[in-house]
Amino acid sequence: MIKKKIFPRLLALNAALLMAGCSMIPTYQRPAAPVADAFPGYASATQSAPSAALDAPAAASVAWQDFFSDARLKGLIEQSLANNRDLRVAVLNIEQARAQYQIRRADQLPTVNGVLTGSRAPGANGGASSLYNVGLTVTAYELDFFGRVASLKEAALAQYLASEEGRKTVQISLIAAVANAYLSVLADEELLGITRQTLATRQESVRLSRLRFDNGVTSELDFQQAESLLQAAQVAYAQQQRQRALDENALTLLVGQPLAPGMLPSATAGQTVALAQFAPMLDVPAGLPSGLLVNRPDIRQAEQQLLAAHANIGAARAAFFPRISLTVGAGSASSQLSELTKSGSWGWTLAPQLLLPIFDAGRNIAGLDSAKVGRDIAVAQYEKAIQTAFREVADALATRATLADQLQAQQRQANAEAVRFKLSNLRYQNGVASYLDLLDAQRSLFAAQQAVVQTRLAQLQSQVTLYKALGGGWKEALPAALAATQQAAVMAAAPGASAPAR
Template sequence: MNKFTVKSGAGFAVKPRFPQLLAVSAAALLAGCSMIPKYERPAAPIADQWPATSGFTTASAQAQPAGANAPAVAAADIEWQAFFSDPKLRQLIEAALRNNRDLRIAVLNIEQARAQYGIRRADQFPTINAGITGSRQPNPNGNGSITSTYTAGLLMPSYELDFFGRVASLKEAALAQYLATEEGRKTAQISLIASVANTYLSLLADEELLTITQQTLATREESFKLSKLRFDNGVASELDFRQAESLTEAARASLAQLVRQRALDQNALTLLIGQPLTGDLAVALPVGKGLSDAPLMVDVPAGLPSDLLTRRPDIRQAEQQLLAANADIGAARAAFFPRISLTASAGSASSHLSGLFKSGSYGWTLAPQLILPLFDAGRNRASLDSANAGRDIAIAQYEKSIQTAFREVADALAGRDTLGEQLRAQQAQANAEATRFKLADLRYQNGVASYLDQLDAQRSLFAARQAVVQTRLAQLQSQVTLYKTLGGGWKEAPPEEALSLKASRQLSR
């Protein structure tokens, strides 16, 4: 058997020009059209300016900590290493970026989406395999003989000529999904950094509240001992004695509650970091410190609401998902048009296995196929309707992500505009309550005022000092939240730090 030529599905013989055929097929593929609808970014359903906080138009300057400076760059352009100045906090954040499991899952999602995009991209090119086949069948002449055919060579399975862009649309959808997962990783990093910083600040507040509570408990225990002594000697009534006892036990209850809260916050920090807080990380814990030792953070400009569209990774992620849904419509539209595929092979063929690789056994086959959908019980129409609905859902999700971002930034700006004045007023109240307690205690010791006046002053002072700590915590966490909501925290570290971080991740695996 010298050469063989197989007729195509259309019933005509083709000449042995397999390389030229591949070139023609590639040209036909590149000439294919696209059914993807033209993308237009939906209008942002938000106001052009941030809402003003009534009565506090100039209070934002009062809300900034001493030593903070206002840079001209946007929050998304400020690296977290520059935003947080506390070396212990930065050490904790670096550990979280290396070990946090949520961030690790986000990175692995990127790798999976990249692989899926590679699969869709490979669908645009023919697949070439090497294979050997053999077949034996009765001779159709009916003489009882057996016909044998053996082939060996290169095989091209069914390859779709993408005239109407169905395969290209699926590739574009996979690319958009891949880019969306990359933006999702940035969003996860922003949230992780902000969570570590806020938990660190909560631990500082826990330490300061513990100090205040321990001091208050010591004062109340001394007062309780004095009240008991006065009650035992008939100088004070049992009412005064029980009041002192009640306040002392209330302070003990507050102390137990704060110890528990500190343990909970430390557990939360352990989960965020992704490893036990031992060794160097144990040294980074804020033990014996307060919010007065909190790191100074750079003030960030709010910019315009429209900046969120390009600065927030979660918004860009939603837009990439919208682009993927838009590309799915192109694939669904292309399903209504004919689908042309090619199956080909080139190699040697023989009726005897021993002559498979002898000279003159070269041959090739080509089998083009055209499929035109005629009746599918509405399957293609339903697929297109589903793709259109998916795009509408993606538009709604995109618009909601913009509105959510606007609300988060507006809330953070409201906190920045008001928490500074609130902290100033509560600090002044705490100072007044401290003076009031000293005077009430002096008046009680001299018999001018009742013991109830002293207890009331002591209770008010404790509450005022706690309120100062809680407001200062809210102010600092509001700064972190504003940095986060403006898209800060995902900018990559300098090259040398990035290489060091990559090496640490490889070692941790």
Template structure:
């Protein structure tokens, strides 16, 4: 170590260091501009479709608590938000990305270490030479003249923000999935009750037909038809029991814990979801859809990586320094005159690297094009999902009304067939056929109603609804740009 010089002698290196810090901050990162959305400015319209209202409250601003009207379903969603493992993984990914961002941010600041060392070796004239040092050491610190570290920090920040959007996208999907599974369970409970009633009715009809056949009033054809309808109802009952069990399994996985029977009681209102979900405009997707914003943040990160790759072509300037005491004897380590300092700046300019830096820049540019294509694909996928849901909203209502009319007609047909049969005008085959047609129409009606209600959840999810604001403690600890 050098002996401590007078204060004026320190002015030159300190001035150089200050000048270097003042010049640092140059960046080769391309200026980010949001690409134009590769979709139409309006949703496709169908007859009966609701027009987009730009002044309406966006679905992304509609909390899921307002969207879900049923208290039991709301409780299931709350449990799912607390216990779902996919959402937990997404939240932990945020913590990991935050740590990576903090690592990149730390690269911009010097690292100071307490250092102590001792060295004993044979001296040239015989004997043993000893050297002891102790002090503060500045690890090799890169002065970011050309913005390489700043670009990497910007990329890490964008990746961190992308993980936050990914968590919100998972939450949106989770709310919609729980609602959809609950509606499916509700519909299957309705179909299960319908099938049980139908089976009981057909078994009664079979007993009557069997008695009439034994008395010679009904034919064997009537008996076989009645037996066939009972077997069909039994098969439908087994199918509905299986479908209900699958719905319970799906809900259990989504919620993340076993569900007691009271949580699976679906008796209540048939439409537990808010129907008037405002569609807004396609441009709203850029601000409301978490997966679209996630793709945009990944595009920002890829854009920042280009700046880091460009900076690699320029000199990399680093600084190593230390200050402390040195002595040939351990007892004199902290005596007067043993103090000193070292300052070792270094500049490395790439001359030949086998094309590594150029390949890194090419890779970064290709990565940005990939991220751009993924961002555009995310927008197009979102546009298609919303368009599909709007098409469902425009047509499923009319389909449900038509299906209800058919079910009503089949119920009246059965009533008339039974009346004709009691008066001896119609055969039992006519009654059995009317029973079969009514059961099929009622099943179809329940399925259309399910599709209509599930379409509400799909539309809400597609428009970016379903996630609330980040917790205050998370905001307080989040890095800022």
């Protein structure tokens, strides 16, 4: 009766002592953002902006399905989210971090094992004695009075949450990379179309120049100049074909599988290819730097790593204090294996152990110093993440503000060059202008048309970059395979998985 009452009381006392354990994790205070209060030129822009623009949704609240309107691009993004290996690695990193967190969380509870042992030793009268034991045992369970195990669990939890934010960062980057690669392929197709038209025009010019030269109307100089321009167009066409193939290969790698027929438009297949006809993307306003702290997953990832570093300091501090462990066993013992289940063989053991650090050659001090330096490194990385995010948004805003004007001016220049080429051709046909003037107008028109396509590509890609820099692109349902993995991870970590105190 006494034994049956004592064992439950010991377990209750153990639980009470465990709950009374203290934490030595330093109080966390979010470092101040080492950036300006507003983006360069943003304050003045918001004052003069119409109310409709200011009421536009923030980028982080706009799912990529709403931001992109092009059906082909949406299909490519969906395939990349399902098949891209970098995103798959990011999801598996979450699984690994979750398993590490579960290991640390399990350290807070005793591990109960079933034990069956047998021993045989020489007896007092020259014979041999046997002893058999069977029962349950808890070996070296640490009573976490000073929060060492709890601190390690909090560090593992922060790392787990950081891996989830890392997955979101990878997804945002993947969506932006697929969109930019798709736009590059469209630009390549449009440039190829322009070059094919230029080639046809220059081949006709070479034919006419050859005819005039053979009839003695013009000199060989005019013919060689026309031939030179034709070969220059051939060079440009070969370069653009190579770039088109490279961009398609890059897009295939991002998607993670071979592209299905019809996923990319092609002028050779009779499809109209022009960036000017690309479905417009939703315009999103820029937020303030304080908004970046909420919307950018990479900044939240850096903050979770900073919280993990704080928790490691708590574990390092707890190492200076006594470590109390408990070994408990309960079962039956007998000299005969067949008598283990008989009455009267029941017994239990209780073996507490107190380990007090006295001399460790500075190991604990070095461990605490290392944890503090790790915290300082995490602070610097967190501040650098904010500065990087601020610079990316500022660059995207500056690019968006100037590319619109540049594109308009470039289009006007291309229109002027087209009129110039038409007039130069008329003047040459009527003998007023030289053939050199006609070839120069033809060359300038080709360069101006290429510049328009390249500037329009830069403008569209800058919209994608701004959307990415503002933290948009991850608020949507994952593909079925990834969603199942993520749901299992969250459900497994849910019990007791409270975030560290902010």
